[in-house]
Amino acid sequence: MLSKIPKQFYFFLTAIFILNVIQSSFTQLIFDEAYYWYYSQNMAWGYFDHPPMVAFLVKISSFFFNGELGVRFMSCVLSTINIVLLWLMIDNPKKNDYIKHFFVLIFSMTLLNAYGFFTLPDTPLLFFTSCFLLTYKYFIKNQTLALSVLLGIFMAALMYSKYHAVLVIFFVLLSNLKLIRNKYAWLSVVVALICYAPHFYWLFENDLVSIKYHLYERPNGAYSFEKYTLGFFVNLVAVFGLTFPFIYKALFKTKSNNLFNKALIYLTYGVILFFFVSSFNRRVQTQWIIIICIPLVVIAFNYMLHNKQALTWIFRLGIINTVIILYLRVGLAYQPLLFTFYYETHGNKEWATAIKDEVGNRPVVFENSYRNAPMYSFYTNGTPTFSLNNFMYRKNQYSIDNSEEKIRNKDVAYVSKYSKDNTFTYTREDGGIYKGKYIPNFQSYRKLECILKDNALLLNSDENIELKIYNPYKETIDLTKLKFAVTYMDDYKIPKETLAFVPEPTDPKTTALTQKDTTHFNFKLPKTNKENIGYFRVVISENNLLYGLNGKPIPIK
Structure with missing residues (x-):
């Protein structure tokens, strides 16, 4: 199967992999990545906000490299393999003549591009969605014991990546309800449940903390059409950039003439409909809908192969998307390119080093910041940190792990924007201010x-x-x-x-x-x-x- 892929395909694939490795090495972490790095310092079957797959990827990456690449290396690997899986989902014999069009289509998708190197829960979610769909494609044609077990493993891997993965499984099942009477499909479910049992046990041991947070405790606000529902439609455009009219036209034009196409269509419309309804209750984050990129790559490319106008325009607009994305990617690593705009990847090493120079080897307590605490620890070679969460914030991983024990009874540096009797301050280049003071024999009992x-x-x-x-x-x-x-x-x-x-x-x-x-x-x-x-x-x-x-x-x- 892989031997039939033309050499040109591997040329583009290698170029993207090398680009992502270089990007990973020279771009500072974003706050969520630092948080997941913190997860990986204490491996478990679950964490406050997410299942453990993202921490597992960081841990594997750290075996090969240090620094930022030690967080992102497996993302580079998975995103590269994911491109191959997407290619294998496309059956059209003409596809070998349009390899460059395929890569432009993929590379021009903004978040699919970003998750080629960022390590976030959506990174394994995208990868295992492709694994699941490709396996399902073969399962439809030939229902065997091996494919059934593999399908179950990938369902579990999806759920270990992110809870939103249940949408992938549900809408694929909805597209083929005959699976309810299929013994091999039920075997897949049994395998998935067995594989997922350790996380179920972790949830039970931790009072269902993750489920309660996502269902009841996530921050929310009063409904606003502009911020919520209109923002959802803006996200649908932002995921694809300039190519969005032709991507969605491909979806509208594609017929469910076979079970695999039907699964792709149900999955895409299902996710869009689910989050559209959700937008009347809360703000839908752009990455929540990123799952649709996987089926839409297959749908859009198949449509391009049958429609010359779509082929031409997606390629042209995709090239423009690609140029913009490459410019922004350089800007992620080199801030002056973005003029006065500062992103999360700018200045973190600098502020962490500046505070470290001030406080020395003291543990640092950050009030209300699960973002700053792990970022500081990452860029100061593992200095103990703690996020002291108060009633104006929310709980997070620091609320349930043993990090509080590591700083209790210690002389600490306490960083808080609410503090008035500051001993030291540091102003970031983007204007953010860190205020701190020293507290001897620090005592907190946040788990009461x-x-x-x-x-x-x-x-x-x-x-x-x-x-x-x-x-x-x-x-x-x-x-x-x-x-x-x-x-x-x-x-x-x-x-x-x-x-x-x-x-x-x-x-x-x-x-x-x-x-x-x-x-x-x-x-x-x-x-x-x-x-x-x-x-x-x-x-x-x-x-x-x-x-x-x-x-x-x-x-x-």
């Missing part, structure tokens, strides 16, 4: 858990509320070190007001939170004059730090 019944409560009532506080630490915590408050939030869980209260222990002799135990209290909701209150949560401040995220949001009637 405030437990209330989930039933809705009446605002400003005098009802006595039972509060349970679980102390997961190996030390007893004196109540005099703690302050308690209620944070009132609107319907979108945005904090509106935080009011202190003093809980009454059910046992009057209680003076501390016993280690690895639950302590019982009673309290009344503090009175508030704020309107449009939708939720509240109980929060704790330890040692005069800003209140944390200790309780779940509880609805207000």
Whole structure:
């Protein structure tokens, strides 16, 4: 099969691989990549925000290289193989005469291009979507035990990449409901579930933290047509750049004349429809719809081979896209090319080095920044860091791992935009300011858990509320070190007001939170004059730090 691919194809393929390796080496990390690098420092079957595949890729890359390429090398490899898989999905015998058109089509797709070297959860998602679809293509024609097992493995790999992968599996199944009665299809499901069992167990052990975050706790806001729904349509254009009219025309013109084409069409329309509906509830990020690039490469190229006008215009517009993308890619590594525009890849090594020169080998605590904490650690050779998340932010991987233990009882540098008594500051070239101070013998207890019944409560009532506080630490915590408050939030869980209260222990002799135990209290909701209150949560401040995220949001009637 691979031997039939012309040498010209391998020439273009090698050129793209080398370009991506060079780009990876000379472009600083973006914040999400640093966060996933942080994942890889403590390998697990799951993480707060995502399944573990992205961390696994970073870990493999680190075996071969250091620095940025040690984060991105496997992305370069997978994206290169992905191009081959896409080529193999196309059956038209004329395709060998239009190799350069195929590469222009792929390279001109903005995010498909970017994920050729960036290491993000969508990188393996794209790769395993192609693996899954190509295997399904052969499975349709010849249902064997080997293909069934392989299909199951790729379904599990998809789900290990990103939870959105369920859309790929669902819409392909929807395109061929006869699979419900197919024993080989069911075998694939069994294999996938067995392979995915370790992640299910991790979710169970961690109180379904990832599922709860994505379904209930992600930041959101009031609906805006411009930001949400119109923004969704802008994303549909941005994914393909100037070629978008012809890409979508190819989709409209393609008929589901066989099961594989039908799967591609269902997958594309299904993802678009799903996120269109989602856009009425939340802002749809561009990368969420990137899955459609895989079926649309196959659909668009097949259409190009049958339509000379589409072939000509996609090639011409794709060349323009390519030139723009190459210019921007150079700008990712060399900021002056972008004039006054600064992106995430600019200046990170510089600010991390500057703070390191100031604070020395002290661990650094970043308040409310799961982005800065891993970036600093990456560019300072693994300096211990911690993201201290408070009630104005959200939980993340630092909320559930052991990073807090590494900095407790240490003399730390504390970086916070809320701090007023700063010892040092650093101003980035893009205008961002880091403010810091030194804290000796740092103490935080962000994992203290405030437990209330989930039933809705009446605002400003005098009802006595039972509060349970679980102390997961190996030390007893004196109540005099703690302050308690209620944070009132609107319907979108945005904090509106935080009011202190003093809980009454059910046992009057209680003076501390016993280690690895639950302590019982009673309290009344503090009175508030704020309107449009939708939720509240109980929060704790330890040692005069800003209140944390200790309780779940509880609805207000």
